[in-house]
Amino acid sequence: MEPVEIFNWSNVHFDKSYMDGRLISTISALGWQRTIIRILRQGIPFPDLKVVEVGCGSGTFALSLSLLGAKVTLVDADEQAIAAARKAFDLYGQKAEYVIANVLESVPERLLSRFHLSCSGGLAEHFAGDNRLKCVRYHKELLCPGGFSRIGVPNRFSPFYQMVRLFRIATKTWGLDVEIPYSAMELKRLALRAGFSRAEIIGNYPMIKDAKDYSAGLAAAVLLACPWLKRSLKRNKREGEKRFPTTSNSVDIMAHLNAALEKARVIRQNPYRRSLKDFASAGLVLYGDR
Numbered sequence: 001m002e003p004v005e006i007f008n009w010s011n012v013h014f015d016k017s018y019m020d021g022r023l024i025s026t027i028s029a030l031g032w033q034r035t036i037i038r039i040l041r042q043g044i045p046f047p048d049l050k051v052v053e054v055g056c057g058s059g060t061f062a063l064s065l066s067l068l069g070a071k072v073t074l075v076d077a078d079e080q081a082i083a084a085a086r087k088a089f090d091l092y093g094q095k096a097e098y099v100i101a102n103v104l105e106s107v108p109e110r111l112l113s114r115f116h117l118s119c120s121g122g123l124a125e126h127f128a129g130d131n132r133l134k135c136v137r138y139h140k141e142l143l144c145p146g147g148f149s150r151i152g153v154p155n156r157f158s159p160f161y162q163m164v165r166l167f168r169i170a171t172k173t174w175g176l177d178v179e180i181p182y183s184a185m186e187l188k189r190l191a192l193r194a195g196f197s198r199a200e201i202i203g204n205y206p207m208i209k210d211a212k213d214y215s216a217g218l219a220a221a222v223l224l225a226c227p228w229l230k231r232s233l234k235r236n237k238r239e240g241e242k243r244f245p246t247t248s249n250s251v252d253i254m255a256h257l258n259a260a261l262e263k264a265r266v267i268r269q270n271p272y273r274r275s276l277k278d279f280a281s282a283g284l285v286l287y288g289d290r
Contacts, residue, residue, distance in 0.1 A: 003046055010082065014087045020251040022060045027260045031204040032064065032148035033268075034272070035117070035150050036264040038287070042146070044116055046070050052115045054143050055123030059085035061150075062119065066094045073097040073111065092253075103138040104131055111142055118142040124149070125179050132180075136288075143290040149196070152204060153242035153287040154181040158282040160210045182208055184279055187286050190236035196288035202272070203281025210282040 011020075026032055039049060054060035056074040056237035058081075066072045066089065074085045074096050082098050089096050101108055103123070118139040127135050139149040154161050161181060184201040191199035278284075 012084060014058075014084065014091065016091050017251075019058070019060070019063075019088050019091055020201060020253055022058060023064055023253055024251070024256055026060050027064055027257060028201060029204050031152055031283070032061070032265050033260065033267075034202060034285070034287070035119070036261060036270040038148060039117070040265060040268050042116075049117065050115045050144075051119065052111065053121040054118060054139060054142070055076045055081075056085050056120075057081050057122065058088045060088065061121060063088055063092065063094060064097070064257065065117075066096065067254065068261065071128050073099060073115070075099045075101050075103075077102040102135075103135050107141045113144050115142050115143070115144060116147045117150065118147070119150040119152075123128065124151055125153045125181055125231070128178055128180055133190055133193055136190045136286075140194050140196055140288060140290060145290060147290050148290040149290075150287070151187075153187065153286070154179070154286050155203075155279075155281055155284045156181040156183045156186075157223075157280055158210065159280070160207075161282045173182060182284060184284055187284060191229070191286055191288040194288070196290065198289040200287045201278060202287070203275075203277035204281070204285050205277070205281055207277050207281060225233035 022140075035049065039046075046065070049065065049068045049070040051062050051065050052073040052075060053059050054075050056062065056076045059072070059074045062070075062072045062074060072089075072094070074082065076082050076085070077100065079100060082100060086098060087094070099108065101109065101111075104127075120139065124135045139151060143149065150196060156162075158181075165179075165181075188199045188201055
């Protein structure tokens with residue numbers, strides 16, 4: 001089967017500033033915090049933790065765990081994505097195993113039942129029909145006994161996601177052949193059909209953050225739909241940079257990671273309280289236990 005091309009990673013300019021931003025966004029999400037809490041509750045030291053990110057793209061989620069000491073494997077059907085992930089890991093002096101493989105095919109034998117955590121984000125929604133089940137099952141087959149999966153997808157019932165999606169489709173700036181968001185019910189049902197013993201769904205961000213981020217997304221969509229406005233803003237930006245050159249600020253990413261880790265340690269004993277965001281957040285996260 002042909003790999004699904006989701007994003008052209010060759011067009012992305014990788015530098016530390018870009019990846020710092022991605023990492024900080026990742027570790028600020030509830031889905032990252034709850035993942036860390038699960039790891040802590042299982043008592044797995046990070047140097048012993050084996051993580052695989054499927055459809056890895058830049059591998060940002062796995063990179064955050066690698067920086068904490070985890071052993072990471074990155075899987076993608078797209079060679080450009082693997083090359084992008086390698087650049088991202090090299091920026092931080094991190095090592096990983098890189099595997100070119102398609103989630104619609106059998107899991108490579110050397111990866112079967114090997115990992116404590118399998119994860120993905122921005123992958124499962126790019127499949128339709130029975131391939132959605134195959135994608136979720138692929139995550140489960142990577143897990144060792146006692147392992148769990150973390151799968152992030154867009155939420156069909158998020159008003160913010162639908163607002164941007166409908167506008168971009170209407171203005172012909174959507175650019176994706178297949179992106180089918182999930183409901184929490186469908187995601188949980190697929191997880192149980194895939195063989196997970198237990199499935200839990202949470203919202204990835206508070207709804208106030210969704211409102212802020214998707215308002216910015218709508219503004220970006222307006223720019224795409226109005227090329228003359230986009231050109232004008234770019235010209236003004238270039239002129240401003242000539243008059244007021246900027247310098248990139250160094251970010252201590254380990255300080256951010258350690259603070260997020262400490263926060264997870266503090267709240268790990270607290271029971272999770274469900275709220276509206278678990279059904280209406282723009283992003284849903286599935287936790288599936290093997």
